[in-house]
Each structure stands twice: as structure tokens, then as C-alpha cells.
Amino acid sequence: MRIHRMLAESAAGVLAQVFNEGRVLDRELDGLFRANPKWGKRDRGFIAETAFEVTRWRRALGFLAGDESIEALCAVQWVRSGFEVPEWWPSHPDEISSREAELSGQPRAIRESIPDWLDELGERELGDAWGREVAALNRRAPVFLRVNRLRMEVGEAIAWLGSHGIEASRVEGTHDALVLPAGKTLPKPLAAEGLVEIQDAGSQRIAPLLDLEPGMRVIDACAGAGGKALHLAALLQSKGEIVAMDISTAKLSELRRRASRAGTRIIRTEMWREDTLKRYAGWADRVLIDAPCSGLGTLRRQPDLKWRLTAPSLEKTKRLQRRMLDHYPELLRPGGKFVYATCSVLPSENGGQLRNLVERDARRAIEQELTVSPAETGWDGFYAARLG
Ligand SMILES: C[S@@+](CC[C@H](N)C(=O)[O-])C[C@H]1O[C@@H](n2cnc3c(N)ncnc32)[C@H](O)[C@@H]1O
Incomplete structure (x- = not known):
């Protein structure tokens, strides 16, 4: 897929608000999408994915790019996910595959993209378990639902979602939780019914x-x-x-x-x-x-x-x-x-x-x-x- 200029610049704009002004990522994206109601699902998906993944992997991408500017971080993120960086974009990463190999030898704070002070604190408090938790906290999360038992039983909710083309499965270790397949979300009109609530299983x-x-x-x-x-x-x-x-x-x-x-x-x-x-x-x-x-x-x-x-x-x-x-x-x-x-x-x-x-x-x-x-x-x- 070719990268559309307006989408690339919008994603970088969101990241500038988050990194430089301390704004909340979710809210920035929400505001942007409300202001541009004509953007389709793919356009919104591209912007959200760029903004989320660059935020998540900020330090690792900076290492790969050898440059911490938002433009360089976005360019490496796009290369990593198989896009071609457009010629009008201000940053073009050199061959990153050799840097990828070096990344695995970097300290955890760079590899897992966390501030040094936080990595030190986590290790002090959790010891070896910290490395495992940080790695898990960098994975993408699926959508979990809680079945509203005032309105429906769990089996009924699975059938109801299925009738709308959504395949949900039970979550072991919980009473009322369902999980959607990776990358799937609950469409707004279904959320508005109040039969299920979006809520993490934890x-x-x-x-x-x-x-x-x-x-x-x-x-x-x-x-x-x-x-x-x-x-x-x-x-x-x-x-x-x-x-x-x-x-x-x-x-x-x-x-x-x-x-x-x-x-x-x-x-x-x-x-x-x-x-x-x-x-x-x-x-x-x-x-x-x-x-x-x-x-x-x-x-x-x-x-x-x-x-x-x-x-x-x-x-x-x-x-x-x-x-x-x-x-x-x-x-x-x-x-x-x-x-x-x-x-x-x-x-x-x-x-x-x-x-x-x-x-x-x-x-x-x-x-x-x-x-x-x-x-x-x-x-x-x-x-x-x-x-x-
Ligand atoms: C972890 S969040 C609550 C999440 C919520 N219980 C839920 O399940 O969605 C903590 C909440 O504490 C509120 N808060 C902050 N300071 C508070 C205070 N002094 N007394 C009571 N609530 C406070 C915040 O506004 C925030 O909504």
C-alpha cells in the first residue's frame, strides 16, 4: 500500500503532541478522527497503527534509525511493517536489517523501549520477573468483553455476537469474559446495546x-x-x-x-x-x-x-x-x-x-x-x- 501524504503527516502530528506536549494518545487519535469523519477504516487504521507502534517502540526504532526525530521513527516503523517510505518524506532509513541484529544485544531499556529510570525501578521491585512483564506489556492486546449477566448468559452472548459475524470465545479463569480474535474490535452499534461491555479480563x-x-x-x-x-x-x-x-x-x-x-x-x-x-x-x-x-x-x-x-x-x-x-x-x-x-x-x-x-x-x-x-x-x- 502506498502511503498517503495527509495520513503520514497526521500520524506524525499526533506523535508530536504525545511526545512533545505530553498529550494522551487515545484522545489525540479520537479528536483527529472526529475532525476527519470521511476517512475510511483503512486510513484510520494506518494512522492509529503508526502512532501506537511508534509510541510503543520509540527507543528501539530510534536505535534502528540512528535518529530520534519523529520522522525517522515513523520511517523505520513503516519499513518494519512492509511499507515503502514515500520519496517526499523527510527521513529515509538506511538498510536497517544489520541494525535489527544489533538491537537484540542492546540493554533492555532500549530493546523494550522504556525510560531508563523506569527499567531500573521495575528491576529493583520485581527482579527477573520485570523483564518478562515488560516484554508482555509490549505485545498488542486483544479486545476482551464482559457479558452483562443482567441481560444475557455467556452462551447467548457468543451466539448473539456470532449472528453479527463476530467470533468470540470464552476466557478460562474468568466467569463472564469473552475475547475477540486479534485485531478485531466491537462495532459501536453493538457496544451501544449494553449486552456486553469492553473490559480487560484482568x-x-x-x-x-x-x-x-x-x-x-x-x-x-x-x-x-x-x-x-x-x-x-x-x-x-x-x-x-x-x-x-x-x-x-x-x-x-x-x-x-x-x-x-x-x-x-x-x-x-x-x-x-x-x-x-x-x-x-x-x-x-x-x-x-x-x-x-x-x-x-x-x-x-x-x-x-x-x-x-x-x-x-x-x-x-x-x-x-x-x-x-x-x-x-x-x-x-x-x-x-x-x-x-x-x-x-x-x-x-x-x-x-x-x-x-x-x-x-x-x-x-x-x-x-x-x-x-x-x-x-x-x-x-x-x-x-x-x-x-
Ligand atoms: C483507576 S481509575 C478508576 C477506574 C474505574 N474504577 C473503572 O473501573 O473504570 C481511578 C479513578 O480515581 C479518580 N480519582 C482521582 N483522585 C481521586 C480522589 N482523591 N478520590 C476519589 N477518586 C479519585 C480518578 O478520577 C479516576 O477516575
Whole structure:
């Protein structure tokens, strides 16, 4: 396929926003595609693939090109995926096959394209396992779905998707997860039906850890756009109450839209305010603290995160996690339980935070712990633990 000038320049424009301005890759692509509704699936696919793969392999491509400019990175990416670099493009890589052989002898941070400080931190925290996790986090991720059991059984969902030409299979080790073949996505009109939700299989392991029974009162303290809140509602069989809290009005309004699409009425949203903790103190049977984190477990889907993350920003996030662990369990009634979860693979954001908590607060004890390793499962990386 020939590379169209406008598409090549648009992909490079997105990468400039991500690398130079710290913008979020997904959002930049979304904005670009909205502004150019006439582009077809192939055009959008070319731009998204260039932007994602250059972001994912930034350092490795820079090594192959011997040049770190965005134009050089794009050119090597295109050569690697079998395109001819157009003569009007400003960068033309020399023969890269000999450099490919040298790449395998480079340090991991270059080979796997991660910042040096992050590679050192990962190795310090995870030892040998870090190399395996980083490699797994550089693979392309398939689309996972969660069947909305309020509306359909898993077998029915497979048949329904099949009737629309989508071949979905069950995911071992989960109750409600389906996976689509590599490269396939869920068409928007089907997503809008609310019968299935896009949710990574690893993320689907978290809500069951809350050990819910229909009728319970649950607070999802960092609910965001509701990925896990919707799962909680399904596990409660839509019986009981869920208060979904967040500091973002935009995310909570998206959550309300998704809840109504999914057919549940038990979720109420609440913006965190100064008096929220006091108003809901002692109210909940269960609390989910799905804490803000480095997001390292989701690098497959958000490779731009690794270039935005800094050591100081990570420390700030850990301080926030610690404050949440000190205060949000006050929402529980006596005897209630909470689950702390992250989408990080770093022990210092996960078990490390909880072991510190248990040391400073004798009322808390870890009942069950779950670590989802991308290297072992092929899912995003997650950590969750239930505490009494
Ligand atoms: C990991 S995300 C939540 C993802 C969501 N639970 C889901 O399953 O889709 C963390 C959320 O915490 C929210 N947040 C940030 N600071 C917060 C705070 N101080 N209190 C509560 N939520 C906060 C963010 O807006 C973000 O939506």
C-alpha cells in the first residue's frame, strides 16, 4: 500500500503532541478522527497503527534509525511493517536489517523501549520477573468483553455476537469474559446495546473479590466511568445500592450513561466533596478503592503512559494511595470489608501499600490477595486485595 501524504503527516502530528506536549494518545487519535469523519477504516487504521507502534517502540526504532526525530521513527516503523517510505518524506532509513541484529544485544531499556529510570525501578521491585512483564506489556492486546449477566448468559452472548459475524470465545479463569480474535474490535452499534461491555479480563477479576451478596450497600470510591461499578451491579443482580464516587464530573456522567445502557438502576453517582466522608461514614457493607496508579499494567493499551510517567509523579500517586487507604475505609460499617485495587505491576503501589497500612492500623488485615501478571495470563496487569 502506498502511503498517503495527509495520513503520514497526521500520524506524525499526533506523535508530536504525545511526545512533545505530553498529550494522551487515545484522545489525540479520537479528536483527529472526529475532525476527519470521511476517512475510511483503512486510513484510520494506518494512522492509529503508526502512532501506537511508534509510541510503543520509540527507543528501539530510534536505535534502528540512528535518529530520534519523529520522522525517522515513523520511517523505520513503516519499513518494519512492509511499507515503502514515500520519496517526499523527510527521513529515509538506511538498510536497517544489520541494525535489527544489533538491537537484540542492546540493554533492555532500549530493546523494550522504556525510560531508563523506569527499567531500573521495575528491576529493583520485581527482579527477573520485570523483564518478562515488560516484554508482555509490549505485545498488542486483544479486545476482551464482559457479558452483562443482567441481560444475557455467556452462551447467548457468543451466539448473539456470532449472528453479527463476530467470533468470540470464552476466557478460562474468568466467569463472564469473552475475547475477540486479534485485531478485531466491537462495532459501536453493538457496544451501544449494553449486552456486553469492553473490559480487560484482568480487570474482571477484581469485582468478584468483594464477595458481594444481593442487597448489599457498596461504595465504589474511585468509580471513574464505571468499568467496575457496572460489574458490581451485575454481581449484586441489580439488588442493593451502589454509590459511585469520583472527583471527575465528566467520568461520572459517562458512568450514568453506561449504567442506563446496561439496564441497572441501583447506581447513584456522587462527586467527592469536603463532607462526603462524613456523610457516608459507616454506611457501606463493601468499599472498592480502585486507586489512581501508574497504570503500568495497561501499557499494552496505553503505551504513551511510560513516556509521561516520572519518578516524582509516581511518588505523588503513591502518597494519594496511602491517604485513600487511611481514610476511605471509614465509609464501612463495623464488620464491612474493602478491596484495594490498582492496574499497576509494581509491588510498591500494591502489596507494599497494604503491608504498610496493616502495620500502622491494627484494625486492618489482608483476607485475600490477587496479582494478575500480564506475562502469565496475556491480560492487563492488576493487583487487588480484600481487607477486613
Ligand atoms: C483507576 S481509575 C478508576 C477506574 C474505574 N474504577 C473503572 O473501573 O473504570 C481511578 C479513578 O480515581 C479518580 N480519582 C482521582 N483522585 C481521586 C480522589 N482523591 N478520590 C476519589 N477518586 C479519585 C480518578 O478520577 C479516576 O477516575
